Amino acid sequence: xxxxxxxxxxxxxxxxxxxxxxxxxxxxxxxxxxxxxxxxxxxxxxxxxxxxxxxxxxxxxxxxxxxxxxxxxxxxxxxxxxxxxxxxxxxxxxxxxxxxxxxxxxxxxxxxxxxxxxxxxxxxxxxxx
Amino acid sequence: xxxxxxxxxxxxxxxxxxxxxxxxxxxxxxxxxxxxxxxxxxxxxxxxxxxxxxxxxxxxxxxxxxxxxxxxxxxxxxxxxxxxxxxxxxxxxxxxxxxxxxxxxxxxxxxxxxxxxxxxxxxxxxxxxxxxxxxxxxxxxxxxxxxxxxxxxxxxxxxxxxxxxxxxxxxxxxxxxxxxxxxxxxxxxxxxxxxxxxxxxxxxxxxxxxxxxxxxxxxxxxxxxxxxxxxxxxxxxxxxxxxxxxxxxxxxxxxxxxxxxxxxxxxxxxxxxxxxxxxxxxxxxxxxxxxxxxxxxxxxxxxxxxxxxxxxxxxxxxxxxxxxxxxxxxxxxxxxxxxxxxxxxxxxxxxxxxxxxxxxxxxxxxxxxxxxxxxxxxxxxxxxxxxxxxxxxxxxxxxxxxxxxxxxxxxxxxxxxxxxxxxxxxxxxxxxxxxxxxxxxxxxxxxxxxxxxxxxxxxxxxxxxxxxxxxxxxxxxxxxxxxxxxxxxxxxxxxxxxxxxxxxxxxxxxxxxxxxxxxxxxxxxxxxxxxxxxxxxxxxxxxxxxxxxxxxxxxxxxxxxxxxxxxxxxxxxxxxxxxxxxxxxxxxxxxxxxxxxxxxxxxxxxxxxxxxxxxxxxxxxxxxxxxxxxxxxxxxxxxxxxxxxxxxxxxxxxxxxxxxxxxxxxx
Numbered sequence: 001x002x003x004x005x006x007x008x009x010x011x012x013x014x015x016x017x018x019x020x021x022x023x024x025x026x027x028x029x030x031x032x033x034x035x036x037x038x039x040x041x042x043x044x045x046x047x048x049x050x051x052x053x054x055x056x057x058x059x060x061x062x063x064x065x066x067x068x069x070x071x072x073x074x075x076x077x078x079x080x081x082x083x084x085x086x087x088x089x090x091x092x093x094x095x096x097x098x099x100x101x102x103x104x105x106x107x108x109x110x111x112x113x114x115x116x117x118x119x120x121x122x123x124x125x126x127x128x129x
Numbered sequence: 130x131x132x133x134x135x136x137x138x139x140x141x142x143x144x145x146x147x148x149x150x151x152x153x154x155x156x157x158x159x160x161x162x163x164x165x166x167x168x169x170x171x172x173x174x175x176x177x178x179x180x181x182x183x184x185x186x187x188x189x190x191x192x193x194x195x196x197x198x199x200x201x202x203x204x205x206x207x208x209x210x211x212x213x214x215x216x217x218x219x220x221x222x223x224x225x226x227x228x229x230x231x232x233x234x235x236x237x238x239x240x241x242x243x244x245x246x247x248x249x250x251x252x253x254x255x256x257x258x259x260x261x262x263x264x265x266x267x268x269x270x271x272x273x274x275x276x277x278x279x280x281x282x283x284x285x286x287x288x289x290x291x292x293x294x295x296x297x298x299x300x301x302x303x304x305x306x307x308x309x310x311x312x313x314x315x316x317x318x319x320x321x322x323x324x325x326x327x328x329x330x331x332x333x334x335x336x337x338x339x340x341x342x343x344x345x346x347x348x349x350x351x352x353x354x355x356x357x358x359x360x361x362x363x364x365x366x367x368x369x370x371x372x373x374x375x376x377x378x379x380x381x382x383x384x385x386x387x388x389x390x391x392x393x394x395x396x397x398x399x400x401x402x403x404x405x406x407x408x409x410x411x412x413x414x415x416x417x418x419x420x421x422x423x424x425x426x427x428x429x430x431x432x433x434x435x436x437x438x439x440x441x442x443x444x445x446x447x448x449x450x451x452x453x454x455x456x457x458x459x460x461x462x463x464x465x466x467x468x469x470x471x472x473x474x475x476x477x478x479x480x481x482x483x484x485x486x487x488x489x490x491x492x493x494x495x496x497x498x499x500x501x502x503x504x505x506x507x508x509x510x511x512x513x514x515x516x517x518x519x520x521x522x523x524x525x526x527x528x529x530x531x532x533x534x535x536x537x538x539x540x541x542x543x544x545x546x547x548x549x550x551x552x553x554x555x556x557x558x559x560x561x562x563x564x565x566x567x568x569x570x571x572x573x574x575x576x577x578x579x580x581x582x583x584x585x586x587x588x589x590x591x592x593x594x595x596x597x598x599x600x601x602x603x604x605x606x607x608x609x610x611x612x613x614x615x616x617x618x619x620x621x622x623x624x625x626x627x628x629x630x631x632x633x634x635x636x637x638x639x640x641x642x643x644x645x646x647x648x649x650x651x652x653x654x655x656x657x658x659x660x661x662x663x664x665x666x667x668x669x670x671x672x673x674x675x676x677x678x679x680x681x682x683x684x685x686x687x688x689x690x691x692x693x694x695x696x697x698x699x700x701x702x703x704x705x706x707x708x709x710x711x712x713x714x715x716x717x718x719x720x721x722x723x724x725x726x727x728x729x730x731x732x733x734x735x736x737x738x739x740x741x742x743x744x745x746x747x748x749x750x751x752x753x754x755x756x757x758x759x760x761x762x763x764x765x766x767x768x769x770x771x772x773x774x775x776x777x778x779x780x781x782x783x784x785x786x787x788x789x790x791x792x793x794x795x796x
Contacts, residue, residue: 025566026566026593026611026613027595027596028596028611029593029613029618030564030596030597030611030618031477032618035618041616071596071597075477075597077523077533078528078529079530
């Protein structure tokens, strides 16, 4: 429970979203272009984070189907901004320790002139800790 | 501390059951205050406001020859009037009563008995200090002009005026449009009984017009309001119709012959066009046309004048100008109504892109037999019969972004159920879907009405909101929305989309509120004097509220509120004189420098200047001095703070009295 509470607080802090403002109108899911690919839909993200039921979201591929098109952010009548919440859950997964698919030492070997500069900067920032 | 040797003060500490006695040691408060200067009597009692409590006060006044009393009790808003009457009955001047609020400002906000008691003593001491400097005040009287003004000629204004007239008082209606009737005149049917709006409204319009106590000022606006309760003076601007209303017979020949016919018809929500000289609708009252200067060829080019040639009674007058009429009133009722919000910011619903996306008020006109389609339900784009319709609820209501209103518009759930039901009844081949967030139908026979739409008429209610509407190549609309209960995203192809648009107060209310010194809330609804106990009075005396200008409401509620506002007006107009508040500002002549600062800050226009001869310590000279009209002054005290020479003082709340209170608190 306490771990879930910490997780929820962390997600709310990084996203700046207040899920209590949601009036459950469903406009986010009504507007979402990736709705059909998602196991958990935008309105469910909001409800599940609010309930602290975050584990299933962390393990769901739904996280990566969100296009961050911000249609839900634009149209939400309560300014809940679900896409920011999805992004925060995604960051929660990426930031977990010992989940790295790479180490900092692996990076130089993988360098390629095709890789965008920005991706390299991000990779070093993440793995150089 | 200043002590008036002649003052004999009694202190009465109320327990208010356990409300005060629970956190304040009332006996100790009474005992301690006995030692305050001027206090000759002090006691406590369970309920001071009760008959027995008031008797204690009366007896103490008589037995001890008290010159003033301090009651340590609840807020003066609750019982100041009670204790003033008690004191008056015992022969005291009612303004020799001071209330120390030891409930709302003390016992209710403290948990600790010691702290609560200490603060109660301080509050009591401060009231005693003030009372030591009180002087008896005599309230003046003002006459009442026995005539009422109703601003707005919709159902709210009409009903208010009819009820006031029924009690025998003269009443004027000022309506800014060409006809009375308001929004209700535009509606097709009314929920929950489905009677035709015109059938129940037009008899009331006729009544208002035929009633010899009611004067209609249509196509007129309020330009200026001055004065105060019982004595308002109002300038009404009668806008030029370019028609001599005394001779016009309303035959309508001019409207038929007018060659300028391309102006969007406001009455039909711009779904068709009207001529430049026009009568809004067949049952308009008065049934007199007016010329739209911006559309009229005569005004634009100097040519034409066909209406003038057509008119058999020579009623067209292109030279006519606005006329200002000044009238006196005892009471004013605001009944300025509402408008649907503009939905052009909701791009996701394609309102500005597709003619087949309409607002609910536009649908009312489409469904109405006198509307642009003669009541036939057709798609506006190609006039074909629709087979599918989607209604979207809460468009612009209950949101918090800048394009939305934060409140629930209250009427949309019911009118959408009405539209859906009427369409299914008349055209059973049309599939009707309603996207809703919540269905809110409190009201007599309201929820039953909504259930009938679902159960008997087969309207498809979908719990969810529409995310976007797009136009397909086949000319139909594609609605993408969520069905939350099925956890699905729906794609519905439809012919028409109807937006249940939020309502907002009419724009004119902002200027009007300033003129009336009535307050409006953040949504521009006029504020009532008390949300529960004084719902039809504005905080400004003599100004009353009727209809949606106070908050969203349907027709039954509007009519009920209109009657309530009328009864308050009648109660006021019945009086021959009004007791004035004696706690008004007064200027000390010898200190006044005539600088005008007080007149500039006075929100009520109560201060004027006059040249007056004064004798300043033997020097006789004529000076420019501030004069307070005590009938207009509301005792707000703004002038006393602004006056740089300390000449202005508020009777009953003088600077000396307030400083004495502060000193007593800081002692």
